[in-house]
Amino acid sequence: MAQNEFSEPHRVVYYEVDDTGHLTLAMLINLLVLVSEDQNAALKLTPAYIHSLGVGWVVTQYHLQVNRLPKIGDQVTLKTRATAFNKYFAYREYWLLDAQGEQLVYGEGIWVTMSYATRKIATIPPAIMAPYGTEPVKRLPRLPRPEHGEMTATSRMKPYTVRYFDIDENGHVNNAHYFDWMLDTLPADWLRHHQVVDVRIRFENEVKYGHQVTSEVVHSAAMTTQHTIKLGATTAVLATVTWQERS
Amino acid sequence: MAQNEFSEPHRVVYYEVDDTGHLTLAMLINLLVLVSEDQNAALKLTPAYIHSLGVGWVVTQYHLQVNRLPKIGDQVTLKTRATAFNKYFAYREYWLLDAQGEQLVYGEGIWVTMSYATRKIATIPPAIMAPYGTEPVKRLPRLPRPEHGEMTATSRMKPYTVRYFDIDENGHVNNAHYFDWMLDTLPADWLRHHQVVDVRIRFENEVKYGHQVTSEVVHSAAMTTQHTIKLGATTAVLATVTWQERS
Numbered sequence: 001m002a003q004n005e006f007s008e009p010h011r012v013v014y015y016e017v018d019d020t021g022h023l024t025l026a027m028l029i030n031l032l033v034l035v036s037e038d039q040n041a042a043l044k045l046t047p048a049y050i051h052s053l054g055v056g057w058v059v060t061q062y063h064l065q066v067n068r069l070p071k072i073g074d075q076v077t078l079k080t081r082a083t084a085f086n087k088y089f090a091y092r093e094y095w096l097l098d099a100q101g102e103q104l105v106y107g108e109g110i111w112v113t114m115s116y117a118t119r120k121i122a123t124i125p126p127a128i129m130a131p132y133g134t135e136p137v138k139r140l141p142r143l144p145r146p147e148h149g150e151m152t153a154t155s156r157m158k159p160y161t162v163r164y165f166d167i168d169e170n171g172h173v174n175n176a177h178y179f180d181w182m183l184d185t186l187p188a189d190w191l192r193h194h195q196v197v198d199v200r201i202r203f204e205n206e207v208k209y210g211h212q213v214t215s216e217v218v219h220s221a222a223m224t225t226q227h228t229i230k231l232g233a234t235t236a237v238l239a240t241v242t243w244q245e246r247s
Numbered sequence: 248m249a250q251n252e253f254s255e256p257h258r259v260v261y262y263e264v265d266d267t268g269h270l271t272l273a274m275l276i277n278l279l280v281l282v283s284e285d286q287n288a289a290l291k292l293t294p295a296y297i298h299s300l301g302v303g304w305v306v307t308q309y310h311l312q313v314n315r316l317p318k319i320g321d322q323v324t325l326k327t328r329a330t331a332f333n334k335y336f337a338y339r340e341y342w343l344l345d346a347q348g349e350q351l352v353y354g355e356g357i358w359v360t361m362s363y364a365t366r367k368i369a370t371i372p373p374a375i376m377a378p379y380g381t382e383p384v385k386r387l388p389r390l391p392r393p394e395h396g397e398m399t400a401t402s403r404m405k406p407y408t409v410r411y412f413d414i415d416e417n418g419h420v421n422n423a424h425y426f427d428w429m430l431d432t433l434p435a436d437w438l439r440h441h442q443v444v445d446v447r448i449r450f451e452n453e454v455k456y457g458h459q460v461t462s463e464v465v466h467s468a469a470m471t472t473q474h475t476i477k478l479g480a481t482t483a484v485l486a487t488v489t490w491q492e493r494s
Contacts, residue, residue: 014284015277015421019414026412030262037261072416158408163431164438165273167266169319174262184410188456191411209435 003133006039007079012070020192020246022069025183025199026176029062032094032107033175035078043131047170053125055113056170057090063143064107064199075099082132084140087123088112091140108143146200146240147226155218158185162211173207178237181215182227194223194243201239207231250380253286254326259317267439267493269316272430272446273423276309279341279354280422282325290378294417300372302360303417304337310390311354311446322346329379331387334370335359338387355390393447393487394473402465405432409458420454425484428462429474441470441490448486454478 016027040046050056070076079095094107115122129136160181168174178201183191207213207229213236216228223244229237263274287293297303317323326342341354362369376383407428415421425448430438454460454476460483463475470491476484 013281014415015281015423017416018412019416019418021416024412034260034262161405163427164433164435165265165271165427165431168261169264169266169268171266176262180410180412184412186411188411 002081004082005079006035006042006081007077008035008038010076010078012072012074012076014072017072018191021071022195023071024179025064025069025196026179028064028069028096028105029176029179030174031078031096032080032109033059035080035094036082036092039080039082045128045131050128051116053127054116055122055125055128056116057111058114058172059109059111059175059203061110061143061145061202062107062199063109063201064105064196066105066196066198067102068104069195070096070098070104076104077101082129082134084134084137085124085129086136086138086140088121089140090124090129108141110140110143144200146202146238147220148228148238150218151216152218155216156185157214157216160184160213160215162207162209162213164209167209173209175203178203178229181213181229182217182237182239182241185215185217185227186225193246195246196241197223197244198242199239200241201237203237205231205234205236207236249328251329252326253282253289253328254324255282255285257323257325259319259321259323261319264319265438268318269442270318271426272311272316272443273426275311275316275343275352276423276426277421278325278343279327279356280306282327282341283329283339286327286329292375292378297375298363300374301363302369302372302375303363304358305361305419306356306358306422306450308357308390308392308449309354309446310356310448311352311443313352313443313445314349315351316442317343317345317351323351324348329376329381331381331384332371332376333383333385333387335368336387337371337376355388357387357390391447393449393485394467395475395485397465398463399465402463403432404461404463407431407460407462409454409456409460411456414456420456422450425450425476425486428460428476429464429484429486429488432462432464432474433472440493442493443488444470444491445489446486447488448484450484452478452481452483454483 077097081093084091090111092109096105112121113124166177220226225241227239324344328340331338337358339356343352359368360371413424461477467473472488474486
């Protein structure tokens with residue numbers, strides 16, 4: 001395995017699946033972040049060390065392509081690669097593989113470092129990229145952006161209040177919860193009979209403990225949904241999800 | 248290890264902890280149920296087999312005694328024992344141990360089998376107890392019951408709507424979510440500066456997808472909280488939690 005790659009095994013268990021027995025999208029995101037954190041830890045890039053440089057990693061965008069989601073009891077492999085970076089952005093790839101090594105999910109993410117002092121994007125400290133053994137590049141791959149959903153007569157909307165247990169050890173809302181808020185707005189019947197094929201998501205503004213957000217969804221095509229999570233008039237998250245019928 | 252005992256290792260990871268870095272109570276419950284399910288599976292008592300007998304296991308009561316909750320990155324051992332049963336009730340014990348084998352949590356649970364046909368408690372089918380190698384007993388240990396909380400001027404109340412992703416593969420609300428609803432009603436400041444010592448909880452009535460429940464909490468003593476989750480006038484869950492200041 002290349003120096004900038006890392007993988008680990010995982011068993012899908014009952015509290016990670018929905019009522020069809022498939023891994024939830026929220027738990028998939030948890031697992032992708034977990035394998036990145038474990039790679040960092042293996043390279044001695046602990047959260048405490050990164051924090052000591054005055055910054056923290058924040059994801060701004062994901063693109064996920066899903067062949068199928070694993071089921072309860074499945075043994076899978078989580079794999080990631082810190083593929084490329086420039087002064088401000090790091091591009092990371094992810095794979096979820098089944099027990100035979102077949103690809104279940106391919107993911108791409110764009111990460112930035114946020115300064116604790118200014119709460120703004122900071123230059124990525126060279127010390128936290130050096131252990132990966134990759135050289136900075138001029139141009140990073142661009143991820144496809146979500147479309148902007150327009151509220152229509154057929155839009156659905158639900159309110160969600162950020163709970164204490166939505167906050168992670170860094171004091172931020174764990175991004176995985178956005179996926180629950182986005183998809184829960186769809187009818188249960190839709191969620192039972194369709195599976196996610198493609199997700200484009202952009203995190204635009206942070207929400208905090210106690211905030212009440214609204215999750216809006218509209219079908220822009222038969223098998224495409226546009227999702228917006230708003231805090232008042234501010235867009236927190238935009239996403240486009242494509243679906244197919246469950247076989 | 249006795250035939251009715253089972254244990255497995257677990258690593259506490261970032262999405263299992265709260266903003267103090269400690270394992271959440273909801274995730275603790277997930278892990279205790281996981282080790283029971285894994286013991287069942289090791290004895291070939293799969294959910295499908297149990298279902299084929301027309302019943303499913305349902306927990307009615309837990310009593311948890313917490314020395315301390317593990318932190319992010321900790322390696323722990325989950326252990327359970329199917330200790331005793333009679334015609335209608337099964338008494339199970341749980342332990343969470345740290346890497347040195349010291350007890351972090353001791354738990355007891357009372358389980359019943361629910362008939363899928365009548366939705367009522369059914370005699371426990373002998374076939375699902377035989378593999379444990381224990382004999383039925385006349386009297387089971389009794390767990391301490393939660394007190395009944397009375398709403399007062401200082402009660403706090405929050406509404407929660409049961410989400411699609413709160414439902415598990417059996418079509419029921421995963422009980423772990425009740426713990427989030429109960430504790431989220433307390434101020435974040437209380438949760439950050441206190442740790443759970445003792446939990447007595449009774450599950451009285453099931454709630455379902457789309458239901459809006461209310462979670463009420465009142466301090467019955469400086470370090471004791473009474474929790475009630477209600478669906479309209481019906482009590483779904485009653486719990487008494489004792490706390491101590493975090494050291």
